[in-house]
Amino acid sequence: MNNKLITLATCSFLLLSGCAKQATTTEEIDNQLYSNASILDEVTATRKDVNVDLRKIRFVYLETKTTFYPGRFDFYVRKNLSKMGLKVVLNKEELTALILNNPELSNLSSINDPVSQSRLSTLIGPILKIRVTLGLPNGANRSVSVEITDLSSGRRLLELSHNTLVWANFETEVFFPVFKVMNEWLNEVRALRGSEA
Amino acid sequence: MMKLPKTISSFFLLTFTITLFPFTSYSGKSIDHKTWYGLTDLNAAMHTKKVGFHDIVISKDTYFVAALGKKKTKLQDLKEIWETRSAERCKDKGFHFFVKLEYLFEQVLQGDPSVVHPPALRGHVMNTSGTVYIPMIIPSSRSGPVYASSPIYQSHARCIADPTLLLDPSRLIQVKSVIDRAVEYKWIKKAN
Numbered sequence: 001m002n003n004k005l006i007t008l009a010t011c012s013f014l015l016l017s018g019c020a021k022q023a024t025t026t027e028e029i030d031n032q033l034y035s036n037a038s039i040l041d042e043v044t045a046t047r048k049d050v051n052v053d054l055r056k057i058r059f060v061y062l063e064t065k066t067t068f069y070p071g072r073f074d075f076y077v078r079k080n081l082s083k084m085g086l087k088v089v090l091n092k093e094e095l096t097a098l099i100l101n102n103p104e105l106s107n108l109s110s111i112n113d114p115v116s117q118s119r120l121s122t123l124i125g126p127i128l129k130i131r132v133t134l135g136l137p138n139g140a141n142r143s144v145s146v147e148i149t150d151l152s153s154g155r156r157l158l159e160l161s162h163n164t165l166v167w168a169n170f171e172t173e174v175f176f177p178v179f180k181v182m183n184e185w186l187n188e189v190r191a192l193r194g195s196e197a
Numbered sequence: 198m199m200k201l202p203k204t205i206s207s208f209f210l211l212t213f214t215i216t217l218f219p220f221t222s223y224s225g226k227s228i229d230h231k232t233w234y235g236l237t238d239l240n241a242a243m244h245t246k247k248v249g250f251h252d253i254v255i256s257k258d259t260y261f262v263a264a265l266g267k268k269k270t271k272l273q274d275l276k277e278i279w280e281t282r283s284a285e286r287c288k289d290k291g292f293h294f295f296v297k298l299e300y301l302f303e304q305v306l307q308g309d310p311s312v313v314h315p316p317a318l319r320g321h322v323m324n325t326s327g328t329v330y331i332p333m334i335i336p337s338s339r340s341g342p343v344y345a346s347s348p349i350y351q352s353h354a355r356c357i358a359d360p361t362l363l364l365d366p367s368r369l370i371q372v373k374s375v376i377d378r379a380v381e382y383k384w385i386k387k388a389n
Contacts, residue, residue, distance in 0.1 A: 059301065071349030075251065075263045082253045082261075094300035101299065104313040124313055 033083060034180035043181045047159040050185070052150050053193045058125030059088040061095055061117075061151070066134035077132050080175070084183050086128075098124075117151045126152040134174075140166045142174045146182060158185050250282040255301065255353065260286045263351035275350035281384060283354035284375035292356035296368045301353050306362045 060081065064074045078089050090098065092111065099105045105123060110116045121127045129151050135143040141163065148158040162178045248270055253261040264278035279297075287295045296305050302312060360369050379385045 067344045069345055069347055071351070072265055072347065075265065075349065075351055078261070079251065079253055082255075087253070087255050088301055090300050097299040098303075098312060101303070102312050 033183055034176045043160050043162045043177050045158070045160050045181060047156055048185060049155065049157045050189045050192055051155075052128070052157055052189055054128075054186075054189055055193065056126050057128045059090050059127060060086050061127050061129045062089050062091050063129065063131040064091070064133070065131070066136075068134060068136055073134060076175075077130075080179050081130070084179070084186055086130075086186075114151075114154060118154055121151040126150065128157075137163075142166055142170070144174055144178045146178055148182075148185075158182070248278075250278055252282060252286065258287075258290065258292065258356040258358075259298075259301070260354050260356075261301075261351070262286070262354050263349060266348040266350075268347050270348055272348055272350065275348055277378070277382075278384075279350045279352065279354075280370060280375045281379040284370070284372045284379075285385070286354065287356035288372050288376065290356055292358055293372050294357040294360050295354050295370050295372065296357060296363070297370070298353035298355050305355060305364055305368070306357070307364060308362070 062074070062078060062081065064070065064077050066073045074091055078091070081087075081089055095111055099108055099111065099120070105120070108116050108120055108123075111120070117127070117129065129147075129149045131147040131149075133143075133145045135145075137143055142165075143161065143163040145162070146158065146160040147156065149156050160178055160181055162174070164173055164177075166173050247265070248267050249265055251263050251265065255261055260283060262279050262282045264275040264282070266272075266275050283295055283297075287293075298305065302310075304310075304312065357363065357369065360366065363369055376385070380387045
């Protein structure tokens, strides 16, 4: 009876140990950020400029555009930016509140035109604008484009576009390839100019 | 009077129950109890059939919390989910109060730094005049894109240690009252 119990306990322990080995920790996931991105469709980068100092950037102005669950998409992009290390993010509503709550900024009439954005950048510090667009052209086709602009200088730093047909996984096939290139660009910028605070 | 056969009456009873059941279970706070809590994987943020929260740790006292709803989720429910999660985060760090920020570095406490640079670095105000452009919308024959949306309640929550420093005390939210309400809704279990 005792032998049976010992054998059962040993088997259970070995089985549980196997499970524990396969589980991935958060750190491992972070190190392999977007590693399971699809490599079948290339992401087109029409512009790639690493001449920006992320340490001087006050915040990221995030502008998302889609007709497919815009609120969730806005949050989804924000969460991915935080995984890439960009945590100080303001979307359109937050930026509007910032301008309305500060009388010093009352002379800004718009946050959409580049001139006002440049002025805002002068008044409160350099802003990195990240615009992410998700398009649903037809059927199972999806397109994602990313534009990153330094609002203080008006320079477009990164332009990416990715069109793909979704076969199995919306996230890994549509978003991960784009975020992977974005993350690589950020790492390149940090390596050249140092990491932001 | 003609009597319906037993199988037919059972069928009607079953149909009636199936039709009315979803409406009866939607009353009060029972709708999202089991589905919203613990939405933790990131993919779920785009899983439009789920209700839940997601959060981002910004700093030791600030979190970005999003309560994501389905098409028919009430905004009040999402607000309460947002408050519950924010209260949990602040409670974990030992805070008793929190406020909802309108943007990340909003000045809510006495002594918080100003958003705008010191006057010396500010730009100057210019009076402008010129052409006023009036937007015109030209209808297109093409059918528009498919639009799908669901409610979301998202904002930064800042945990507060000393409520006397708050610039606007009416914005203060007490962690205990939010947690008590969540316990009452059976969203969370009462901590020992």
